Amino acid sequence: MLVLALVAALDAFTIRVEGFTVDATLSSAELPVPRTNVEAWVESAARNVVRYLGRAPVGRVPLRIRVGGRGAIGSGRMFGGEGDVAIRINLGPATTPASLETDWVLTHEMFHLALPDLPEGREWMEEGFATYLEPVARVRRGRMAEAELWQGLVDGLPKGLAKAEGPGFDADGSWGPTYWGGAGFWLLADVAIRERTAGRKSLVDAVDAILDAGGNGAEQWTVERLVATGDKATGVPVLRELYEKMGPRPMRIDLAALWKRLGVVPGPGGVTFDDGAPQAAIRRAITRP
Ligand SMILES: [Zn+2]
Incomplete structure (x- = not known):
């Protein structure tokens, strides 16, 4: 205990x-x-x-x-x-x-x-990691309402969407992509790992392996080592594929489709949940204590 x-x-x-x-x-x-x-x-x-x-x-x-x-x-x-x-x-x-x-x-x-310290230009991965996990961890401990977490993502993620033209997040460096684009990366990674392993693995398995390999905040790693170590632990190349899509070039994210899949229903009075959505179980597993 x-x-x-x-x-x-x-x-x-x-x-x-x-x-x-x-x-x-x-x-x-x-x-x-x-x-x-x-x-x-x-x-x-x-x-x-x-x-x-x-x-x-x-x-x-x-x-x-x-x-x-x-x-x-x-x-x-x-x-x-x-x-x-x-x-x-x-x-x-x-x-x-x-x-x-x-x-x-x-x-x-x-x-x-x-998470280890990553090279210059990869701050979006570091900040996004903390931005995504902080509210998830507080919801899991009952320190924050589930609806508040998802409302925060519904409000926040649009600030981090890549422009259709221009650089990917590696060469952006502005506030929205750094914090919210990065948070989107880790949310999408968490969802995809759960989806492709039928719920057997999640982002925490990747982080656990990275920490096992000594990749904590004291150390400097390359992105390649980070994604390879995480992907090896989950058995699915989610981090590498997502990094290749979001880092070097802009990736469009259809947030409306993501919320629909997860059963997050934005509304004027705040988000509500649709437990009949195809990935509602993934949404619930993310915040399960
Ligand atoms: Zn930070």
């Missing part, structure tokens, strides 16, 4: 969730919220990631929490790729217990620990 240990200290605490240790340091003891809320926030984010992966992304990560600045929770960043990892995040004066409860930023940063 998951084990949580809180080590009390004035400006530092340690969270352990299974084999995942987060060494947090606070830049100030003058927090905008009770300290126990901050500790629970870090523990919950760690648990989101470990629960989804079924393992620790890395053994240990330093987490530098900068107290102050402006706003609430923000300026999250994972530093990696040079043999080490670290996460930095800002806790502004507007932080409330409620904003810690619903925060996505720290979970997003922790998902960056579960």
Whole structure:
């Protein structure tokens, strides 16, 4: 079972969730919220990631929490790729217990620990990975509603669609394709792996194999190694095929057809679900705890 240990200290605490240790340091003891809320926030984010992966992304990560600045929770960043990892995040004066409860930023940063650093131009794969998995992991833990996840994808993915003319995502680099185009890549990959293995494998099997091969956020890999390692684990060349379609050249994605297949029904009052859709079972499996 998951084990949580809180080590009390004035400006530092340690969270352990299974084999995942987060060494947090606070830049100030003058927090905008009770300290126990901050500790629970870090523990919950760690648990989101470990629960989804079924393992620790890395053994240990330093987490530098900068107290102050402006706003609430923000300026999250994972530093990696040079043999080490670290996460930095800002806790502004507007932080409330409620904003810690619903925060996505720290979970997003922790998902960056579960994929190696890729060469320049492949940030869309790294950001898309964290953008897709963060809400999925929170839904699986009951920290976010299923409809909110799909609504976020319905609203977000159009911002990442490739232009019909012009470069693929490797040469784009703008915000929409980086975050939402990348999220679309990993969603399509997850769906296709499940479809082509009749539900026996999913994206997590690919990630597990990549982590087994040492491909966490501390390491630098090529895209070729990433997709080959992931595809070998699932037994279907989904990552390679999808990368070849989206990376070097633009790929049109028919989102309306995707939502129809998955049984995601956009509407004025928010998304609803059609469990009679051909791939409704895949949609439900993505968020099953
Ligand atoms: Zn990110």
